Amino acid sequence: MTTFLPMTYFTKAVVGDRAIVTQLLPANADPHDYQAKPRDIQNLADADVLVQNGLGLEAFLSDLIGSAANEDLVVVDSSEGIPTLPATELEETEDEHAVDEHADEGHSHSEAEHSHGEDDPHLWLDPKKAIQQVENIRDALIVADPEGEQIYTTNAADYIADLRALDTKIRQQLAPYAGKAFVTYHDFAEHFAYSYDLEVEHLIALPEGSPTPADVQRVIDTVEASDLQVLLTEPSQQGNTFGAIAADLDIYISVFDSMESASDQNPQPEDYIFTLSGNSDKLARAFGESE
Template structure:
């Protein structure tokens, strides 16, 4: 992950950004009078679009094709964000840049919402046991004066949106924020949320039914993004990397993963779309497993966007591939 820019760079922009901020309730004429909503992550942008409908203009800060763990706002992003009416972010430590970004926003203009603040989060060690080993190894290396690893660590697992039930809670937070900011369209926001919630309930049922037919409860993934999915459906996630895709396992950790794969007769290893799977590919060769895609949905690729894919179409494909990986009948 890229290192964060020095605080002074953000400070330079603060005065310039705030000078252009209007008061609460003002909208940009370019948006046709719609509420300007920014999101830090694709799933949140999608939920906002579904709930806000014709009343809002939604912008995803992370560009198409960019892995969100590696994203950091540019000066242009901050300038646009300072003119927003609502800014929704994932929380749980996912956006390492969030506090600096908040400092350039006018709270009278922009309502900032943490979508996981009221959700019971899983600890990093619960969803990625290898995370503790990464941190212990890194701490040892630093104490010995070795080069610091460019890893990103989390106290909590931030990948909440991959559990349909918890994702519904995130969506409800977005609904409430839209209503608070724009109460005159409350009924529309409530009705749209109800439709979205029903689809998330159906998705939850699909995962539950697929998992129930599986011959195994263990699956290997290229990075530990699926802890909430595993927790929801009683599965065991075995990640090659930690909670950030940039975390690479040690030789000892790789040996453990290969052992688990062989003991559980794992036939498939799940890869992602926005990150390379060089280390996971090594495991695949060691075990002889075949590749499948399990998309963490941090964002869409340009191809997916062009083909009209969205959160639900990709999650349904995830459910099908997970069933195959679990050897469901």
């Protein structure tokens, strides 16, 4: 079992035909605010392996795993050992690059609570960290199913090659816009921005949150200071507050898919490549329109 969409992409890529991969959350459910259902307990009770993102994103899992009482369940934390970024706070003004210098030094940021927990969990939006997640999944599956080692190793190598090519494509595409800022609806793009030498601002911390007047003003200030012409909303947030901001500022709205949920009931590994590549295309167009 996998928790949500990116974990499904990565696990299916490694597993191939060796095992059945089932996603715990419905395709259109957001892991930030998911409320576990009784059927989830039974699904976990029947599972051999559970692959999660980790870093506190799947906050519902702890109680769920306990209720499933599956002593043989292997829980795979795909974020294990991957350098991360501190979760941002709306009131902080440090840029992401300065904060990340302390990512492996216990984090020197404020002790105030973060909406996602101490660390930003959105690793999968950086293809280089997605590679590390795939490697973690591969290694855990080999331990859980040693007879499948060759299959898992070969499949992972093939997918990692695709992820490296994706990273190269995005890096080359966005290199002309190094240091520029873009604005997303909720706080998910720090890893992506840092990886490609960009800056990012967001309206709200979590997708289910409601923006305050101060949040709206902060975004307006960012747009005006950077002469942005495009705001990047999410597929699940069409018609949100961004619409009013865009109308007031006479700018456009595009979409950056965080892949936290989707309407597709049969997600495939190549969907990750297609979606993140498309995000880069839209971002390049957004930057191009602001020049």
